[in-house]
Amino acid sequence: MRNTRDTQLLFELSKAGRRAVELPACDVPQEPIADLIPARLLATCDLPLPELTEPQLVRHYANLSTLNMSVDTHFYPLGSCTMKYNPKRNERLAALPGIVDLHPYQPDESLQGLLALLYGLQEMLSEIAGLDAVSLQPAAGAHGELTALMVAAAYFREQGERRTKILTPDSAHGTNPASASMCGFDAVTVNSTSAGFVDLEDLKQKLDDQVAVFMITNPNTLGLFDPYVRQIADLVHERGGLIYLDGANMNAILGVTRPGDFGTDMMHYNPHKTFSGPHGGGGPGAGPIAVTAQLEPYLPSPTIVKKGNGADACYQLDYDRPRSIGRVRSFFGNTGVLVRAYCYIMTHGPDGLRRVAENAVLNANYLLSRLQPLLPVPHGPRCAHEFVATALTLKQQRGVTAMDVVKRLLDFGYHAPTVYFPLTVKEAIMVEPTETESKETLDAFAETLRQIVDEPPETLHAAPLMTPVSRPDEVAAARKPVLRWREAEQPSQVEG
Ligand SMILES: *Cc1c(COP(=O)(O)O)cnc(C)c1O
Numbered sequence: 001m002r003n004t005r006d007t008q009l010l011f012e013l014s015k016a017g018r019r020a021v022e023l024p025a026c027d028v029p030q031e032p033i034a035d036l037i038p039a040r041l042l043a044t045c046d047l048p049l050p051e052l053t054e055p056q057l058v059r060h061y062a063n064l065s066t067l068n069m070s071v072d073t074h075f076y077p078l079g080s081c082t083m084k085y086n087p088k089r090n091e092r093l094a095a096l097p098g099i100v101d102l103h104p105y106q107p108d109e110s111l112q113g114l115l116a117l118l119y120g121l122q123e124m125l126s127e128i129a130g131l132d133a134v135s136l137q138p139a140a141g142a143h144g145e146l147t148a149l150m151v152a153a154a155y156f157r158e159q160g161e162r163r164t165k166i167l168t169p170d171s172a173h174g175t176n177p178a179s180a181s182m183c184g185f186d187a188v189t190v191n192s193t194s195a196g197f198v199d200l201e202d203l204k205q206k207l208d209d210q211v212a213v214f215m216i217t218n219p220n221t222l223g224l225f226d227p228y229v230r231q232i233a234d235l236v237h238e239r240g241g242l243i244y245l246d247g248a249n250m251n252a253i254l255g256v257t258r259p260g261d262f263g264t265d266m267m268h269y270n271p272h273k274t275f276s277g278p279h280g281g282g283g284p285g286a287g288p289i290a291v292t293a294q295l296e297p298y299l300p301s302p303t304i305v306k307k308g309n310g311a312d313a314c315y316q317l318d319y320d321r322p323r324s325i326g327r328v329r330s331f332f333g334n335t336g337v338l339v340r341a342y343c344y345i346m347t348h349g350p351d352g353l354r355r356v357a358e359n360a361v362l363n364a365n366y367l368l369s370r371l372q373p374l375l376p377v378p379h380g381p382r383c384a385h386e387f388v389a390t391a392l393t394l395k396q397q398r399g400v401t402a403m404d405v406v407k408r409l410l411d412f413g414y415h416a417p418t419v420y421f422p423l424t425v426k427e428a429i430m431v432e433p434t435e436t437e438s439k440e441t442l443d444a445f446a447e448t449l450r451q452i453v454d455e456p457p458e459t460l461h462a463a464p465l466m467t468p469v470s471r472p473d474e475v476a477a478a479r480k481p482v483l484r485w486r487e488a489e490q491p492s493q494v495e496g
Pocket of ligand 1: 142143239
């Protein structure tokens with residue numbers, strides 16, 4: 001139950017004369033300092049700062065911190081985003097003084113521990129991908145896409161080829177066509193079949209010698225592993241194009257199959273998704289890319305290389321990369337996220353990583369079968385690590401939208417799933433439970449959704465009813481005050 005008074009502004013709580021700290025009286029003369037600074041530079045304004053006691057301040061911020069949802073406090077079935085639990089052990093390791101107290105301008109010799117760790121991560125990511133070389137520089141998945149497309153552009157330039165198009169399936173994440181455009185290519189959409197896979201006939205029609213790259217997500221955003229992926233790769237390769245794998249869904253296939261084995265030439269990872277780096281609220285993330293040997297010369301500079309072996313081994317930053325696209329990120333990339341990924345992979349080991357994927361897929365299928373009777377899953381009855389349900393029937397029969405359903409989930413303490421994505425499913429509700437949730441959590445979530453779909457449409461249109469802010473981006477919000485706590489004391493609405 002939440003007391004909405006706690007969300008009052010500090011200015012509203014202010015009472016003249018209150019203080020959180022009291023400083024001793026100044027015991028040095030002040031005037032001479034004022035004399036040294038020209039009068040025009042001295043502040044004269046009297047800032048109306050709030051005046052509060054320390055407990056008021058602490059409660060204000062402590063309460064504010066509970067108004068949001070997080071993986072530590074709530075189930076977060078945000079499809080495509082892989083919001084799995086972030087093990088505290090990785091936080092502790094990433095915060096060790098030997099990591100956080102380094103300065104990026106230190107000489108390589110004094111950074112051997114960190115360089116060894118990052119080199120080890122490169123090697124592991126290369127093995128998991130089934131590809132030859134890795135760059136850790138890109139700062140997010142989308143940045144990895146852009147970087148890899150720049151690598152592809154450099155490769156084709158050196159081949160003396162001018163290819164202008166990038167193909168993306170209609171179920172692709174918006175970052176795919178966006179990265180293509182940012183890199184100066186024309187993004188061309190390839191349709192899906194009604195079964196949710198890449199339409200091979202449409203692909204053949206759109207595939208010509210102008211196509212540089214086909215960007216595929218596999219399993220795709222419908223949570224389906226495309227069984228024709230090998231055939232797709234062959235078709236693209238026959239025309240001289242490259243296959244890019246959007247690796248955001250690696251959680252489904254870790255240790256089960258390797259993108260390189262099904263024809264991928266380059267891919268990105270989202271360590272903040274697959275390898276449990278904390279995310280949400282915009283990052284920081286990371287977007288390491290893995291590529292085949294033929295694309296390796298074009299990777300960003302510098303890369304981390306190992307010289308010598310055994311006791312003589314040392315690690316260096318290699319800037320001698322004349323064909324490289326250059327730097328895409330300062331220093332070593334978002335090191336903190338990369339260290340957590342390293343810890344996560346080392347903790348699980350090869351068999352553990354495979355079990356991560358198996359349990360992610362098991363959890364998703366369990367939840368799919370529990371939700372299917374309430375919200376149909378058009379591309380069921382089985383899925384990989386996530387599935388896309390639809391509220392279309394609910395909308396047609398009772399006027400209740402996907403948005404209404406997921407907004408109501410907030411009132412019951414669940415983060416809302418992704419909605420209206422992928423665009424190929426109407427009234428889409430995209431659910432990814434991840435492997436870190438228990439059966440009890442999944443059951444309770446399914447039971448809550450069962451209650452919600454039977455609630456009166458008016459309740460659902462107005463949801464969420466118990467959060468301090470309702471729907472700031474909705475037309476409905478224009479009709480009623482957005483900040484509920486401003487609506488003079490409404491106990492009926494704030495009981496939760
Ligand atoms: C999250 C995601 C991306 C983008 O990754 P960021 O790290 O958020 O930039 C790309 N594709 C898919 C399928 C994703 O889920």
